[in-house]
Amino acid sequence: MAAVTTSAERSLNKLAIVGVLIVTIIFLAPIYWIASTAFKPRNLATTIPPTVVFQPEISPFVKLFTKRSQLRTAPTPEQYAAAPWWERLVFDGGEKVVRSGRGEVQWSGYPSRFMNSLIVAITSTILAVGMGTFTAYGFSRFKIKGEQDLLFFILSTRMLPPVVVAIPMFLMYRVVGLNDTHWGLIILYTAFNLSFSVWLMKGFMDEIPKEYEEAALVDGYTRMEAFFKIVLPEAATGIAATAVFCFITAWNEYAFALIMTNRRAQTAPPFIPSQVGSGLPDWTVIAAGTFLFLLPVAIFTFLLRNHLLRGMSFGAIRK
Amino acid sequence: MATAVMTTLDPNSRSAARGMSDLTIRNLFIIPTIVFLIVFNIFPLLYSLGYSFTDFRASSPAAANFVGLQNYRELLNDPFIWSNFAITAKYVIVSVVGQVIVGFGVALLLNRDIPLKGLLTTLLLLPMMLSMAVVGLFWKLLYDPSFGIINYTLGLGSFEWLSNPDMALYAVAITDIWMWSPFVMLLSLAGLSAVPKHLYEAAAIDRAGSFYTFFRITLPLVAPILMIAIIFRTMEAFKTFDLAYILTSQPTTEVISIRLYKMAFQEWQTGRSCALAYIVLIMILAITNIYVKYLNKVKER
Numbered sequence: 001m002a003a004v005t006t007s008a009e010r011s012l013n014k015l016a017i018v019g020v021l022i023v024t025i026i027f028l029a030p031i032y033w034i035a036s037t038a039f040k041p042r043n044l045a046t047t048i049p050p051t052v053v054f055q056p057e058i059s060p061f062v063k064l065f066t067k068r069s070q071l072r073t074a075p076t077p078e079q080y081a082a083a084p085w086w087e088r089l090v091f092d093g094g095e096k097v098v099r100s101g102r103g104e105v106q107w108s109g110y111p112s113r114f115m116n117s118l119i120v121a122i123t124s125t126i127l128a129v130g131m132g133t134f135t136a137y138g139f140s141r142f143k144i145k146g147e148q149d150l151l152f153f154i155l156s157t158r159m160l161p162p163v164v165v166a167i168p169m170f171l172m173y174r175v176v177g178l179n180d181t182h183w184g185l186i187i188l189y190t191a192f193n194l195s196f197s198v199w200l201m202k203g204f205m206d207e208i209p210k211e212y213e214e215a216a217l218v219d220g221y222t223r224m225e226a227f228f229k230i231v232l233p234e235a236a237t238g239i240a241a242t243a244v245f246c247f248i249t250a251w252n253e254y255a256f257a258l259i260m261t262n263r264r265a266q267t268a269p270p271f272i273p274s275q276v277g278s279g280l281p282d283w284t285v286i287a288a289g290t291f292l293f294l295l296p297v298a299i300f301t302f303l304l305r306n307h308l309l310r311g312m313s314f315g316a317i318r319k
Numbered sequence: 320m321a322t323a324v325m326t327t328l329d330p331n332s333r334s335a336a337r338g339m340s341d342l343t344i345r346n347l348f349i350i351p352t353i354v355f356l357i358v359f360n361i362f363p364l365l366y367s368l369g370y371s372f373t374d375f376r377a378s379s380p381a382a383a384n385f386v387g388l389q390n391y392r393e394l395l396n397d398p399f400i401w402s403n404f405a406i407t408a409k410y411v412i413v414s415v416v417g418q419v420i421v422g423f424g425v426a427l428l429l430n431r432d433i434p435l436k437g438l439l440t441t442l443l444l445l446p447m448m449l450s451m452a453v454v455g456l457f458w459k460l461l462y463d464p465s466f467g468i469i470n471y472t473l474g475l476g477s478f479e480w481l482s483n484p485d486m487a488l489y490a491v492a493i494t495d496i497w498m499w500s501p502f503v504m505l506l507s508l509a510g511l512s513a514v515p516k517h518l519y520e521a522a523a524i525d526r527a528g529s530f531y532t533f534f535r536i537t538l539p540l541v542a543p544i545l546m547i548a549i550i551f552r553t554m555e556a557f558k559t560f561d562l563a564y565i566l567t568s569q570p571t572t573e574v575i576s577i578r579l580y581k582m583a584f585q586e587w588q589t590g591r592s593c594a595l596a597y598i599v600l601i602m603i604l605a606i607t608n609i610y611v612k613y614l615n616k617v618k619e620r
Binding site: 191252 | 461
């Protein structure tokens, strides 16, 4: 419908442009609100009317990373002058940074949760994509009895509701001591992403012409050598796209993490909501934590933009 | 076969001698994945199938007693469980219908001559890539009756969204629609761009109205892909947990996954929750089956 001819068509098109702009603004408003709240002073986060124009501050991020307590008395001018710039930001908000007996700054719970998220998401991605690539090659190139049934079985493991799987896994992990450990979550996320990675990688493998390997086999390569030296480099883009999808899924996952971890191995998704407890939460700090947590996914979405359709449809629709 | 060819070409090749047979490689590549999935998906389910016939409580040291089908019988006769299913059904309908209307509608708009189409499409897809739990939490601030931007923008005064039992489920569904309309939009765009242009040209020559063109050309051709989007979103909405759990604690938003979570990890009725998990599982497998059949059908085109 690219050819715009009549004036009626042209005005319809203008209407569509206006419509798309309005929808885009509405869809991005919540994300913009998170980003802007992350840079607001606390007293401007919950105002009526909402504050749109303000002097951006970095203090929510300082508060996000440090353990703080209420100031009972204002700091003396000497204390204030001796404090580094970031500590002054906390003083300005009526709080002080908690220090250990030896004067070391105490971290908040956020950085360790963020690290846990990174460890669990990266490790499970490597495992799921690694295994998935081999399996996808197997399904793509060799004759397998009951191939469709096996592929359905693999996909169906992905469709199970997390809470359904979590009940027996929780009981089993309790026996073997995997509750609240990185490996416990890594195994769950690997299993969850493996089926996705097999399905998506199979699509990419199917697109690599068989003739490439056959030529290599004729040249004296073994099947293994042909796989590693010919097929894998050809599949690199597909592997990267699959890996990013697996990473995002593991990074975002909430239900398993809520059930299987509570402190040591807790990831950011169950941690961030747990900060909104009783009383008035400091939304600037929550926004700062949310902002940092969403940033990698937002960047990846742009890198992945040409593969989104394929990934979200399990490789079924390829454009 | 390829190995055989190779051997005849160069019987003294070192690589031919140490190369594994295709059969070995096939098994080596596939079996670990199947075993992994059996150990970590199927075995646990068998484990919980066993518990579903007992009165086991993970919080108590008492041994599990075999109770037969009692858990299943009680669950299926429990009006509260049926009300959880009814809430889930209502949620699925509201959110999937919303996503289809918004997603397909935006796709129709984007299917025209829009400047910066690629950039706008990517921006619109952003919500579905983000963490439901983390972004969902922030919607609590957006919905806040006294200083939320939603009430302010719409001029609703101090309208209660999440703490209003009649409104809470719709509020959760609205957030879900915001997150997942982009998914329907993405798939619809693929369907729309695959409609051959000459069909529209032919319709124009025949002076067909835009209404006729839409219902006779666009919709039937996009329908299969739209159907995939609908089944997939239905399945996901049926399983929904994160958003409703984080946004509200109203009894009117207690979808089946939340009931299951509470039964298993707050009330510690482990045996009973295993039975409920099985009832949910069978329903999900039925929808998955339909979904996969449809995927294969579309793939074959």
